[in-house]
Amino acid sequence: MSAETSVPRPRESDVDISDSVLFQGMLSEAEFAFAFFDGEGRIKRVNDVFSDVVNVPAERMIGSLPAEVLAADLSQIIAHAVQAVAESDAPVTESRVRVRSAEGDTRHWSLSFSPVHNEAGELGAVALIGQDITEGRQTEEALRRSEERYRSLVEAQSQLVWITSPTGAVVEDAPQWRAITGQGLEEYLASGWLEVVHPEERQQTEEAWKEALRGRTMFEWNYRVRTRASGFRHFEVRAVPIIRHGRVVEWVGANTDVTPQREAEEMRGRLTDQLGAAALRTARLQGATAQLAEALTVEQVVQVIIDVGRTALAADRSAVALLDPDRAALKLINGEGILEASGVTGDEIPLSHSNVMTMAVNSRRPVFAESPESLKAQLLEAGDDEEVLANFLTHGDERAWVGLPLLAAGRALGALRFSFTRPQKISQEDGVFLEALAGQCALAVERATLFEREHRTAETLQRSLLPDRLPVVKGLVLAQRFRSGSRHVQVGGVTGTTRSCCRTGVSRRSSATSWARASRPPRAWAASATPCGRWR
Template sequence: MVSPDGVSAGVCSGGEAFALLDALWETAPVGLVYFDTELRHRRLNGAVLDIDGGTAEERLGRTLEEVHGESGRLIADGLREVIATGRPRHDVALQGRLWHGRGELQEWSFNQFPVRDANGEIIGAGLVVSDVTEAERTRRQLADAAAQRQHALNRYQSLVEATSAAVWIREPDGTASQDSPSLRAITGQSVDQYRGWGFLDAVHPDDTAPTRAAWLAAVTGGAPFTHTNRLRTADGGYRWFRARAVPVRTEGRIVEWVGTETDIDDEVRSRHRLDVLAGATLAVNAALDPEAELTALADAVVPAFADLCRVYLIDPVAPGAGVVTGQRSVTRVAAGVRPAPPIDERFAFAAGHPVSRSVHSAAPVLDPAPVDDRGGWPGTPQMWAWGRQAELNSTLVAPVLSSGRVIAALMFLACGDRSPYTDDDLALVTELAARASTAVEHALRFEQTRQVSLALQNSMLTEPPPPAAIGIGGLEVEVRYLPATADLEVGGDWYDAFGLPGGDLALAVGDVAGHDLSAAATMGQLRSMLRALAFDSEGDPSYVLRRLDRAASRLGVTRFTTLLYGRVLCAGGRRLFRWSNAGHPPPLIVDPDGTPRIVAGHVDVVLGADPARPRRDQEIELAPGSTLLLYTDGLVERRRDSDDDATAALLRLARDAAGLPLAAFCDHLVRETTADTGDDIAVLALRARR
């Protein structure tokens, strides 16, 4: 349908609305005619016959010129303009005689408008005709008749624009005095319950206040009204509806509102399911521990999708066993829902329980039965009592698989006025379970890789030599290693301290780029090669690093690797530390008075970048009572540190712990670090006793 203004109207979804339009067409006090694009009569109402005489058969299928001659041509000229321009013509006055001049002299007022199909294409023209002959004789009668005709026309236009699933008419103040059988058929209200402000009683309690506020704002401002809320249906459930209304004006004054209610429940729930799936997927992927992932999923779906979500960790199921056993892992209950009763962590469900059915079939299960219809549900008495009190109306269970075995089951419960779960919701939990299974598989593989990497790395991080085994007296060595946090894999940070054939003490701290098993393996190879080259050579640290760089590069061992290697030696009665730095953080010295400082010096290129580049040595005295600290960047790195505050923070930590025993000194640095990247931390500290 198309309004007289040429505005496409909503298509009525019910026969009652069509009947209402037909009734308005036939009973309107103005003449209504519809023409095709050739301006042949296609439909007219009885008012046309009352105004102009003749019969419908004399008009249908014929043009205006064929029926009315010159007067018809004048009317047709205006309609052709409307079809050509797509713009309506209002209040067109015409005087003449119909039926080829044989009729009485009359005066008419026309409203001409284009008629469009659902795609906006013009398929004809409409004509609203009023006989104003008598009105010209009696001005007072003309005013009353014109007001009635205009009111009827405006109501017709507004109704055509707004017609949808259910149509209603409200008073200028927003109350309902006229009945709306189509809306009451949805809500199940009686006429008395509906009238006044009673129509708001069918709105969901959570939506009543915002719906009333939005409606009153539209009534006060006189603007078209659009609002979405849930309505209680005749069966006691709730569905989403979109309300739309337009004001009907006469002489600029709102005389009533014409509105519709359209059922959009399927659309809203479909969009809601996508939001739940996206939120749950994001939450699951943010965790790497399998139980943490399932916990995150439960948090994401309550209350958005379920009133209660419970995660069951499933024991291996013996072939042919009906009972499913395991441990309850997570329970989440929506606010306002009666808390679930405390029950044993262990569970045993018989074969008919939805969890058992889902586990045995390795597929999601929808149980739409209310709680009082137990059927195969033998659950605990406590949960049955809770289900009755919480008005449990349906249950969904989805399995989580790993390596083809169900390792967990996710149970979702809908209670109270939440709509019972449907097959569409079953499709959602199927996708949720699939994504959870993928995430769990990834997490298990990650954890296995992490454990292998950690075991490999720990196997290569040997204990430092005790003071008695160090060839230089008065030295104490402590080391610490803290693997990366759970969101990173174990990487390639390492330390080493070992005696050299000539009695010197070798110290090394390195960092292989990457956080994976490959980085840990590369670290192990470089550590072994460094030990071998250091033992085989009496050369300076720079010489050892040059040989290590060449050998590792030629063998294809090295990745981007930073390394600080040095040796503690005695010369002229003094203890010295001589080192070479391949792109690593510089050493930190705590002087005997407790003042810490970063030792400035040469920093050469990392290993693997350019094996032919020369390397340099540097040296510092280790005064009695001083402490030397070597470390990887995991101890100091911060995501945002434009002012080098991380280095200053490390110096403050070293100053605060300077007087502690060396073991406590190392513990303090690792425990209190301000680093926030979650990277590996390797620390090697040497103290020269007084």
């Protein structure tokens, strides 16, 4: 007996891996498109997938050139790729090839051409492997469209998108931001967006940004940004952290230009303030008009003007002067103590001397001096003495002046003067209010002047009708008292009463005589007698 001592050989498969049937099976079961071309570019073998893609039977393609059996655009791509592989002996890839299917829709393929060498290492064939990338291409196209839509939406909303690292450092370019701010790429990557924030708002913005970084919370802020044109525009920013697996991987922010909205809000605010100021000025003018309507005498009118100057204008001093045409001068009515650069003292100011009141009367126009420099320029132009003017501006405490002419039917009655111990900005609306106030004051002064003139005439007439002295009656002691019929009109009548005395035998009689007539209740002159004894 002999023992078998040889090493056991592994069991060999019944399948011959070099068998063409096995190769054909691999081609037919693969999900990829396969094709083989010889050195001349003729089709040697294809699988069913390739045949279905080009919609040509395999039997028809074998031994043919691609241009003979395939569509022109596809055959041209294959012919050029096969030739390139044969010349370079290196793979060639055509990543995006469109092929129309039998159903009429377009499919996208990626074709790879590789050299196949024989045992001698020579190029024996060129292999084509094709992969259908239609779904991936559609996904890519959808993503591209989504990005385009997002970009269009951002541009339509004037948004500037930027990205920072988890620590807030700028790591990616933001072309839109740099186009607005004028920053270069190196400057933007080095300094970031905070560099162009307005200096007055930069510190608070930086602190708020750091707080959002620490808390990983949404960053919402607004600030002014310096633009390429060296101006500033208002932006609102919103930045959110992108968190993955509990960690911030980056920050994405969007800046929205809200300058038009801010300007509109500021305009609405200014209009609201102007309307409020106009309403206040109207109410003050109505109040002043009502007070002036109740003032009957010039003294009362002047007091109303002073009160209005203090309350409505916040003036520190007010002065009223009436014109004396015969003397060509203004006569001060109130005694607040007018300070002026004319060098004139007393209550009378000649029109030849320059000050805000005389200039207002001579020009028939308001005079506004918002500062000492403005007053100096106007007075020097009017011919005032520079030394007197310098002394006035140095020692006086007034810093702004208003002179208003009192005009009635174009005729000058006098002038108003309001002064302030601080510079006062006189707007156009304030000028209109002051002119309207001066018009109402002129009417009140004219009315009061006419009233006083008529009153003096009536009083003179009445007193001329009254006896200079009481008659002397034996046995009686007579006394007199004058009482007016109303508080303002010193006009009335006279009444007299006598009674008989028991000792003198004077008969009792009474009489009443009206000496004057008036629309208001008459004033009366009354006489009374004290009897020497008992009345009967």
